[in-house]
Amino acid sequence: METGVPSTGNLSHDACWELLAAGIVGRLALVVDGHPEIFPVNYVLERGSIVFRTARGAKLWEAEADEPAAFEIDGYDPRQEEAWSVVAKGGLAVISSQEEKDAADALHLEPWQPGVKGHYIRLTPRALTGRRFKVNRPDLWNTRANDARRSSFE
Incomplete structure (x- = not known):
């Protein structure tokens, strides 16, 4: 998969950023x-941080209050039969600079959900951790049909 990334165990800071990217x-x-x-x-990802857009609501209020947050992504690689997870912990900040909004838009940051999402939020990680691990072989008779692990063993 990624070069220099161990197949199991804790992921390096760079490997976490690769997966986030x-x-x-x-x-x-x-x-x-x-x-x-x-x-x-x-x-x-923009300027060493995670940027998303939102409407008025809880995400915006928490960013305005400068409360801590966590952000998580995960995945499964059926070729390698491995799962991985990355967690970023840090503070949220509302982006007010049009230049910074334009930089995020240049990276194709557009809302998926209908409606106006005019507020840009930045999570700047203070901690970034990740891990990768081999998954157990599924019991093909008892594992749910939509379990991603099945495809690598069937």
Whole structure:
């Protein structure tokens, strides 16, 4: 898969960025009104950070409050029979500079969900971790038909 990336175990900082760069959708984790919330967002990497767009609501309010957040992506490689996960933890900030918004738009950051998403949010990671691991061979008789692992063993 990636060069220099171990097949199992903790991923290097560079390997985490490679996987983030290859992704387009992740999950943003916030604490809203004292409860954890997860939001799927499409994103781009720009200036060493994760940038997404949003409408008014919880994601914008948490960014304005400068609350900590986490962002996670994961995947499965059936050729290698490996799963991986990357987590970025850091602070959120509202992007107000038109130059910075234009830089994100130049990377094709456009909302997937209908509606106006005029607010740009930046998560700057203070911690970036990841891991890769071999998956167990599925029990082809008992594993769900839509389990991604089946394709590599059938």
